[in-house]
Amino acid sequence: MNRQSRALLSVLLLGLVAVMGWRWWSSPQDHADQATEIVFSDVSTRGGVLTSSLRSEPRTFNRWVDRNFPPELISQITQSKLIRINRSTQEIEPALAQSWTASPDNQTFTLALRDAAWSDGTPFTSADVLFTFKAVYDPKVNSVLASSLQVGGQPLAVTAPDAHTVVIKYPGPFGPGIAMLDNLPIAPKHKLEAALTAGTFAQAWGVATPANELVSLGPFVLSRYEPGQRLVFDRNPRYWKKDASGAALPNLDQLILEVVPDQNAELVRLQAGQIDMLQQQVRPEDIATLRPLVDQGKLQLLELGVSTDPDLFFFNLRPEQWAKDPRRAWIARKEFRQAISHAVDREAFTNTVFLGAGVPIWGPITPGNQKWFSPNVPRYGFSIDKAKELLAGLGLANRDADEWLEDEQGTEARFTLLTYRGNSSLERGSAVLREDLRPLGIAVDVVALEQGALTERLVKGDFEAIAFFFSSSNLDPAMNPDFWLSSGSGHIWNIAQATPATEWEKQIDELMHKMTSGTDQAQRKQDFDQVQKIFAENLPVIYFVAPRMYMGVSSRVGSMSPSILRPQLLWAADTLTVRATGATGQGGR
């Protein structure tokens, strides 16, 4: 046998092994299932362990100084608020305040606190509420919650006539009313007062804090943190809430958050039954992967609805950005943005970027936010002709042999689009936008950056255009003033203006102030509809598609109240149940 024959035989043998392996791989895997079979007959609604994934680790357990997702999630699991907005129904529910009354002007609220105790047995009283407000408003603490607990830039005045009553006076009228208190988890005075006095509150409750120091008023209490691996929460036996039958909540004995940084590995763990749910929604490209397990009854694919946080695209509209730029005559004009909106086929965008699971949108408020969505805004249907007409009106025409438009000075219609590296929908969406604008004669140079670098460029105003996303935690626009008001730090196209740069921004400011301070809900909606109309006419931010969101959950999980907002299921961790399993291979369950 010569050398060539042996090499050929080797390749053939390897090929044979690969084919046999593939046939075994793709055939039904009974052997894998034997070890992890779920016994559905033994149904239990109390007890058990639920395991979810967590994509990044907490940097601190101190929710009052960190707005990232891990401390927010941990706060939802271990802490309680005075009132709570039901993430599923958007209704206000009693929490630590079992009832309240409002003054006729809706600016003073008297809250009756329930009898409750911290997980270490210390009674919860109005002193904890006063302490929490004091900590949040302390400038040395630099609390990330401070700005969300102000009206017109002024803090709330909080007093406590007795141990079970709190009176909260707003400095002015505020449309969302008592819903604002949903932003504030109550802190334990007996554990954190010393840190506040010493000026070290911001450093308190770091990740090295012993678990028994992290007392809880919520359904669970942190029992251990294994850095890089998991957080384990045990049932809080002193949790104040009961279910409809009067039984103490939570239903679960234990909740585990497994740290799984990679999204692919997270999906594999769900498929293998080693976690019960993903941290957040399933990516569109993964839905087909999960379908067979849904058909086999091992997984549930919950449709949460249309996302309320769609990807967005915007130009830098700071006048100084374009003052010396030869493109200043057209790039910051609303007609240019309208032309772009016309040039994007939103149906095709949905199919390419979200594999069909999305709806076309024309503004920041999507149909997912039913209460505030307005369908009556200007829409820019797909029309290359209309787009070309608008561009011609700006003096842009193809004046040479290449495919790009030029203005009268010969400056090419070209801009640089920054986007967030590693986010598949933004990267695909930016590529689609570049291709959609090519037939129009507009060249787009897409540059993907790390999130920190992108945010830094955004804040400094060092960009031409950005494709990005934001996560909101509240659906009432009055609770997101930073985005709408021209003075806001989240007014991304022209941040923190001393006075409104344009007439339409001034109009939006006035309408937002009116709807924020108004108490007539119908009038507030009407005012905000007008805001959306002005916004869609001027298009400071262009929206194309809002994805439909799906959540992948093990079939053994029950009593869920899915929400479109993060955390989609664990916001109501106290009512979740798991079916008992006969599993021996379910990740140690």
Added chain:
Amino acid sequence: MGRYLLRRLGFALLLVLTVSSASLLLTHLAPGDITSEQSLTLDPAARARLRAELGLDRPLAVQYVTWLGGAVQLDFGRSLLYARPVSSLVSERALNTAVLATVALFLATVIGLPLGVYSGSRSRGLGRAVVRVLSIVALSVPPLIGSLALVFLAARTGWLPVGGMTSAAGFDSTWADWLADLARHLPIPALALALPLAATLERLQSQAIAKAVHEPFVAASRARGLDQMQAVIRHAWPVSLRSVLGLYGVMIGALFSGSFVVEVVTSWPGLGRLMYDALKARDLYLVAGCAASGAFFLAAGTLLADVLLAFADPRVRSEEAR
């Protein structure tokens, strides 16, 4: 030998300081700082207060000299991200990485070297061809794909846990149970790291042995009556190790400073992930601490490889003696 070791130790310290300093300075040069991600939600005054609290408003030279003063005393400062001493964070994760790296190094060695000796000592044969093809495949597959393939294999078969270092239930178990749990979690990440290294070792060992078997002293040993395998093992192999052991220094440095890709895909809580998180958040001091750790392991690995080589190859000992 003592002077040689002292010289190498001095070189190691210099390497650690240079690499960690360069990491700190380069991270500082990158756009943004640890407060960047809050810049859309903090007003400028609050952000400035935060930067002052973290000491980021001081000139770079002052920050660097302060840090350097601590670093020479093995105090690498406090992580801006976790508000904990860098040394405790790094040592915690370095231990996890060391466990994984040791097993991966062992696997790579026991797979790669024997196969290299086997394929290098034969000029033809089906076995040699199969080994070569497998090595090329293992070398060609990117670490991300290799790790994901192993994770998928674990998920499909259910033989091994898909990720993590231990299971949640293993925490309260006895030492023996904990070790057994750890042993169940090790194969996937260890193989993901070991297979490409084993292939590298196999290729290198194969070429070195193929060259060594043609040395006159190997032919002489055959003439004295040793069979082919004995001549290869006793005479050709020690000589061939010179080039192979040279690679060990780099391998140890790379393995013990943590593989980001493998650690992320297999959820292994090691140094690679810590370094990535630190870089993403622009945590200067943690980046410098992780880089110092990697440089230390690289220096230690190179030194260890040199010492092993001195034991394995008599020519190296005589060179050192001169």
